Amino acid sequence: MSAVSSLERPSPRLDQRVPARTSWxxxxxxxxxxxxxxxxxxxxxxxxxxxxDDPSExxxxxxxxxxxxxxxxxxxxxxxxxxxxxxxxxIADTCGAHxxxxxxxxxxxxxxxxxxxxxxxxxxxxxxxxxxxxxGLAKRDLVSNINFFMNVPILPDGTMxxxxxxxxxxDYVELRADMDVLVLVSNCPQVNNPCNGFxxxxxxx
Amino acid sequence: xxEVPETIEQGAAHYRARYEDLRARAxxxxxxxxxxxxxxxxxxxxxxxxxxxxxxxxxxxxxxVGQRLRIVNATGRAxxxxxxxxxxxxxxxxxxxxxxxxxxxxxxxxxxxxxSDMGRVLASVxxxxxxxxxxxxxxxxxxxxxxxxxxxxxxxxSHGNFLLAxxxxxxxxxxxxxxxxxxxxxxxTPEGALEWAGSPRPASSIELRAELxxxxxxxxxxHPLDPNPTYDPGxxxxxVMEATAPPSDDFCRTRSEEAERxxxxxxxxxxxxxEAVR
Numbered sequence: 218m219s220a221v222s223s224l225e226r227p228s229p230r231l232d233q234r235v236p237a238r239t240s241w242x243x244x245x246x247x248x249x250x251x252x253x254x255x256x257x258x259x260x261x262x263x264x265x266x267x268x269x270d271d272p273s274e275x276x277x278x279x280x281x282x283x284x285x286x287x288x289x290x291x292x293x294x295x296x297x298x299x300x301x302x303x304x305x306x307x308i309a310d311t312c313g314a315h316x317x318x319x320x321x322x323x324x325x326x327x328x329x330x331x332x333x334x335x336x337x338x339x340x341x342x343x344x345x346x347x348x349x350x351x352x353g354l355a356k357r358d359l360v361s362n363i364n365f366f367m368n369v370p371i372l373p374d375g376t377m378x379x380x381x382x383x384x385x386x387x388d389y390v391e392l393r394a395d396m397d398v399l400v401l402v403s404n405c406p407q408v409n410n411p412c413n414g415f416x417x418x419x420x421x422x
Numbered sequence: 423x424x425e426v427p428e429t430i431e432q433g434a435a436h437y438r439a440r441y442e443d444l445r446a447r448a449x450x451x452x453x454x455x456x457x458x459x460x461x462x463x464x465x466x467x468x469x470x471x472x473x474x475x476x477x478x479x480x481x482x483x484x485x486x487v488g489q490r491l492r493i494v495n496a497t498g499r500a501x502x503x504x505x506x507x508x509x510x511x512x513x514x515x516x517x518x519x520x521x522x523x524x525x526x527x528x529x530x531x532x533x534x535x536x537x538s539d540m541g542r543v544l545a546s547v548x549x550x551x552x553x554x555x556x557x558x559x560x561x562x563x564x565x566x567x568x569x570x571x572x573x574x575x576x577x578x579x580s581h582g583n584f585l586l587a588x589x590x591x592x593x594x595x596x597x598x599x600x601x602x603x604x605x606x607x608x609x610x611t612p613e614g615a616l617e618w619a620g621s622p623r624p625a626s627s628i629e630l631r632a633e634l635x636x637x638x639x640x641x642x643x644x645h646p647l648d649p650n651p652t653y654d655p656g657x658x659x660x661x662v663m664e665a666t667a668p669p670s671d672d673f674c675r676t677r678s679e680e681a682e683r684x685x686x687x688x689x690x691x692x693x694x695x696x697e698a699v700r
Contacts, residue, residue: 278519279561279600283646288559288614299598301566318528318559320519325541329524329684331444342539356513357596359539371559371610375529377522378445408437415434415441 220292222309222391227252237417238406240344242351244269245394250308253365253402254389254421259382259414261367261405263321263341265349265359266296266304269397272354274298278317278361288371290315290363296392299360304398309391312384316369319379320361321345322407331409344403352399364405365390367412381411448526448678455677457532460551462625464492467663477655478578480641482587484509485632487692487699488665490548493604493640497656498624501606501645503562503580505587505599506536506544509635510698512593514538518558518600524680528610530556533677535684536602538634542688543681545636546674549629552622555607559616560647562601567646568653577653580641587639604628606645618647631674633688635699 227250234256235241245251253262268274280297282288290296292310295303321341328336345359366384371377392400404420405413467490475481477500485491493502508514517539522528524537531554534547550556562580569575584598605626607619642658644650668675675685692699 273595277561277600279559280564282616283560283567286616288610288616299595301564318519319523320517323520323539323541325539325687326517326520326524326537327541328687329520329537329541329680331440332683333686357515361517361519361600371528371614373609373611375527375554375609377528378526379523408433410441411438415437416430 220309221311222252222389224250234419234421235402235404237404237419238339240348240401240403242348242399242401245398245400247394247396249394251392251394251400252389254387255312255366255384256386256421257418258384258386258388259366260384260418260420261382261407261412262365262420263362263403263405264365265345265362265401267399268298268304269399272352272358272399274300275358275360276304276362281317288318290317296363303395305392305394307390308393309389312366312388312390314368314383315390316364316367317361318371319364319367319369319377321403322405327409335409338408339406341403341405341407345401348401348403364412379410379412382414445526448680451678455533458549458673460532461549462551464629464661464663467666469661469663471662473660474657475640475642475660476657478643480583480587480639481660482590482637482639483662485636485638485662486665487632487635490629490631490663491638492627492629492661492663494627494659494661495552495605495622495656496625496659498621498626499654499656500642500658501621501648501655502604502658503584503601503641503643504604505584505601505639507593507597507637508538508544509637510695512597512637514540515597515599516544516602518602522558524684525678528558529554530558530602533673535674535681536630537684541684542691543633543684545630545632547628548631548674552605552626552628555605555620555622557603557606557608557645559610560603560608560645562641563643563646571644571651572653578643580643583641583643584639587641591637591639603645606648608647616647618649634691
């Protein structure tokens with residue numbers, strides 16, 4: 218399922234390109250819309266959301282999938298907090314396949330997945346720690362995130378593996394903030410699996 | 423020997439080949455592995471503590487490395503939500519996304535590992551006597567799921583239990599994280615819909631072995647996707663047993679390349695923290 222934006226001529230208050238492998242963050246006021254564009258295609262954009270006024274209320278991947286009865290994020294998905302309140306809603310999605318159960322890559326998990334030689338490669342949890350620190354967040358504030366444009370099919374027998382991304386250059390999602398939210402993003406630096414076509418690319422907000 | 427490729431295209435081809443190779447090796451080793459048969463009772467080990475958790479209630483505890491936690495679901499009607507932390511550094515905690523990704527599956531059974539967010543093993547599934555009927559996806563029950571299922575407020579739920587459990591461990595809401603639900607099967611359809619796939623039979627059980635110093639919280643509440651309209655979970659018994667040295671061919675430690683690498687990381691941490699771990 219995909220749905221294009223209903224915004225006819227967006228006039229953004231902020232229009233920013235996020236280089237490959239880097240992090241970014243923004244506070245959205247309730248009702249504001251964040252469009253995330255996969256400029257070159259097949260680029261995972263790891264995203265975490267917090268109540269901007271009280272970050273101990275944060276995105277809950279399990280509540281989000283349970284509430285919608287579906288394992289993947291797409292148009293119409295309500296991104297639910299640990300207090301069961303909507304943080305944001307996906308109001309447009311031209312791609313149609315976004316993961317949340319798999320969470321973010323880290324230096325440490327890379328060693329288990331791909332070997333000890335991958336320990337010192339940049340990873341999304343490094344980006345989240347770095348970006349979160351600007352907002353007073355620490356490691357215990359990181360929870361399972363959303364991976365926009367990352368394709369992780371779960372088979373009926375439980376088998377789960379990251380597959381080739383299906384996003385084309387220019388695909389986007391739009392999030393409408395349902396409260397004031399802090400958004401952390403990591404333009405995923407992973408090269409060891411297909412989430413970025415094995416080579417990180419640019420994304421834009 | 424790993425060499426950094428010179429161009430993006432060379433890199434992509436190199437990394438893709440290695441990823442496919444890792445996936446194929448994991449699948450073939452998995453197919454060749456032979457798990458120990460499920461045990462109906464705890465085998466060996468001195469019982470240190472046992473506790474019955476009534477329907478709707480919770481429990482917390484601390485395990486030393488190697489100590490075992492056996493959860494017995496005598497009626498088959500219980501669902502037990504689990505969260506866990508490194509007792510010496512609780513910012514290190516259960517990570518269900520890593521637990522699935524690093525084992526290429528959301529299914530937990532004998533030999534599966536519960537991973538921390540630091541590439542280490544928090545606990546191993548030493549014995550699964552519940553046919554892999556466990557869930558990494560659907561999370562805790564809460565006021566909303568109770569209201570939907572039972573049509574009224576006031577019954578206990580795992581979200582509330584975990585807040586209480588965390589408080590008793592000196593932790594807070596910030597330390598809570600996505601949980602594992604034991605004794606509850608959930609399946610994803612090809613379209614991605616999450617479906618309830620049932621409870622195990624009566625007299626089911628699961629036994630975990632702590633691989634790091636472990637703080638844990640358990641909650642015995644109905645699973646949020648269980649369609650049973652009556653709030654009627656069975657009680658569970660929790661038994662803590664003294665550590666016994668794992669054999670050299672320990673199934674949990676040797677089942678996969680990923681497990682071997684994860685235990686390298688885990689053993690290195692234990693060696694570096696030996697005094698505190700004792």
